Amino acid sequence: MTMELAPRSNRSAALHRLSALSPLTQEDRRRLHQAEGDLTFVQPHRDLIREGEPISGPRVIVDGWAYRALLVPDGRRQIIDIVVPGELIGMCTRRNPVAVATTTALTRVTTCPAPIAESDDISSGLKQAYAIGAALEEAYFCRHIRRLGRMNAYERVSDWLLELYDRLAMSGLAHGDDFTMPLTQELMGDLLGLTSVHVNRTIKALREDGLVTIGTKRVRIHNREKMRRLVCYEPVKPVF
Amino acid sequence: MTMELAPRSNRSAALHRLSALSPLTQEDRRRLHQAEGDLTFVQPHRDLIREGEPISGPRVIVDGWAYRALLVPDGRRQIIDIVVPGELIGMCTRRNPVAVATTTALTRVTTCPAPIAESDDISSGLKQAYAIGAALEEAYFCRHIRRLGRMNAYERVSDWLLELYDRLAMSGLAHGDDFTMPLTQELMGDLLGLTSVHVNRTIKALREDGLVTIGTKRVRIHNREKMRRLVCYEPVKPVF
DNA sequence: CGCGTTCTTGACTGCTTTCAAAGATGGTGG
DNA sequence: CCACCATCTTTGAAAGCAGTCAAGAACGCG
Numbered sequence: 001m002t003m004e005l006a007p008r009s010n011r012s013a014a015l016h017r018l019s020a021l022s023p024l025t026q027e028d029r030r031r032l033h034q035a036e037g038d039l040t041f042v043q044p045h046r047d048l049i050r051e052g053e054p055i056s057g058p059r060v061i062v063d064g065w066a067y068r069a070l071l072v073p074d075g076r077r078q079i080i081d082i083v084v085p086g087e088l089i090g091m092c093t094r095r096n097p098v099a100v101a102t103t104t105a106l107t108r109v110t111t112c113p114a115p116i117a118e119s120d121d122i123s124s125g126l127k128q129a130y131a132i133g134a135a136l137e138e139a140y141f142c143r144h145i146r147r148l149g150r151m152n153a154y155e156r157v158s159d160w161l162l163e164l165y166d167r168l169a170m171s172g173l174a175h176g177d178d179f180t181m182p183l184t185q186e187l188m189g190d191l192l193g194l195t196s197v198h199v200n201r202t203i204k205a206l207r208e209d210g211l212v213t214i215g216t217k218r219v220r221i222h223n224r225e226k227m228r229r230l231v232c233y234e235p236v237k238p239v240f
Numbered sequence: 241m242t243m244e245l246a247p248r249s250n251r252s253a254a255l256h257r258l259s260a261l262s263p264l265t266q267e268d269r270r271r272l273h274q275a276e277g278d279l280t281f282v283q284p285h286r287d288l289i290r291e292g293e294p295i296s297g298p299r300v301i302v303d304g305w306a307y308r309a310l311l312v313p314d315g316r317r318q319i320i321d322i323v324v325p326g327e328l329i330g331m332c333t334r335r336n337p338v339a340v341a342t343t344t345a346l347t348r349v350t351t352c353p354a355p356i357a358e359s360d361d362i363s364s365g366l367k368q369a370y371a372i373g374a375a376l377e378e379a380y381f382c383r384h385i386r387r388l389g390r391m392n393a394y395e396r397v398s399d400w401l402l403e404l405y406d407r408l409a410m411s412g413l414a415h416g417d418d419f420t421m422p423l424t425q426e427l428m429g430d431l432l433g434l435t436s437v438h439v440n441r442t443i444k445a446l447r448e449d450g451l452v453t454i455g456t457k458r459v460r461i462h463n464r465e466k467m468r469r470l471v472c473y474e475p476v477k478p479v480f
Numbered sequence: 481c482g483c484g485t486t487c488t489t490g491a492c493t494g495c496t497t498t499c500a501a502a503g504a505t506g507g508t509g510g
Numbered sequence: 511c512c513a514c515c516a517t518c519t520t521t522g523a524a525a526g527c528a529g530t531c532a533a534g535a536a537c538g539c540g
Binding site for chain 1: 310312317332335337338341368371372375379382383384385388389390391431433
């Protein structure tokens with residue numbers, strides 16, 4: 001189980017992702033490695049950050065998945081974003097930041113403090129990596145809005161799976177055409193603005209079209225190119 | 241026309257908004273005032289920022305409205321966010337930023353360069369105001385996602401109008417219960433993930449329920465409290 | 481092996497879209 | 511000052527995508 005979530009390479013997901021965003025110096029790597037010695041564990045369904053409460057400080061998701069969600073008071077839930085290993089939570093530049101959404105552990109989550117980027121050290125790639133990471137997050141937000149506002153169920157699921165693949169690949173967690181995906185159909189519904197029933201029917205349609213196999217916590221996209229064309233998917237590239 | 245869009249107070253929308261976000265020093269105000277001497281004008285339907293192209297630098301919307309949008313290649317359009325006077329565009333901390341969405345002028349738009357916040361001047365409120373502004377923008381994104389994913393048409397329109405009121409009020413552009421709103425129903429549809437036809441029907445329902453009057457480029461919310469309760473609206477307050 | 485969660489499926493309802501066309505509005509030029 | 515045109519608003523009828531309700535099957539954990 002934990003093996004499944006861990007990166008296949010010997011490098012940590014965070015190192016994989018951050019150095020993909022910006023070249024890291026030896027000193028950056030040392031700081032990251034050191035930070036990863038100071039781990040915190042959170043059980044599934046427990047909150048890492050709670051809406052309206054102060055954010056303690058930026059942390060790296062070393063292992064496990066989480067999601068950020070907002071509620072409608074009558075009980076409806078909307079997932080804003082999924083957080084996968086290697087990504088950061090609680091990043092905020094201003095003083096006394098307060099969370100705008102609740103971040104909850106989906107699986108058992110391991111985090112460590114995000115290593116500080118020396119603001120005066122121009123050679124540091126960490127600061128740049130964080131900045132690019134923030135820009136990426138904004139891009140994912142925009143795409144999620146587009147997904148929810150202008151795509152049907154079939155397109156939403158496909159588009160999201162393709163994005164998820166790219167995000168996991170960035171952390172070294174997706175290589176061939178399958179990857180771990182611990183969301184239940186209920187959660188996928190809350191993410192994609194659908195009911196779990198309709199998510200199920202949509203996945204069935206995708207399966208019957210030979211596009212994907214979604215098994216227990218695992219997704220296989222049989223023909224990524226075909227799927228990409230179907231929903232006009234283009235990778236996020238606001239970065240490089 | 242221009243009168244309608246201009247703030248009613250003698251203070252500029254930007255000054256009103258930024259000083260609402262964080263107390264500004266005399267020096268901050270001087271810098272802002274100076275920046276507002278260097279105006280650029282953009283005609284309606286012209287792009288201020290184009291997706292995939294480099295961002296030249298942060299600018300303040302002195303007057304006029306704009307919107308950020310993302311397209312689905314087949315022609316569908318999703319508006320990510322509306323930008324009102326006093327708000328900023330092109331804010332990005334990293335080097336060589338590239339736009340993740342296109343920002344287009346909705347009306348004639350007047351902008352000026354965002355005055356630089358001296359990073360070494362702790363007493364400067366501008367930097368803090370920008371940081372809070374960025375956090376607010378994130379909060380608006382999250383709410384927009386919730387709106388699109390988990391609300392029906394009636395709730396989407398109401399919820400958005402209430403948020404719009406609060407945003408305009410922050411720039412000193414909404415006082416009583418009516419305000420300027422230059423979006424066509426087509427654009428509201430693109431923003432709220434609906435067709436213009438359905439936006440029209442929804443507004444009709446809101447009107448028949450005695451909640452709003454939407455006239456030419458102008459909205460009047462007759463009973464804000466009632467509307468708030470109806471859609472469980474709570475103002476964004478991740479900030480203070 | 482048993483129980484709770486998750487996945488599947490069917491039948492029916494309903495919100496939203498689509499298509500079409502008729503008013504209203506505002507700006508422009510004669 | 512008014513006719514005219516483009517754009518925007520409004521409405522109706524019909525179709526479709528997604529939601530709701532319900533129940534059985536499969537799965538996974540202890």
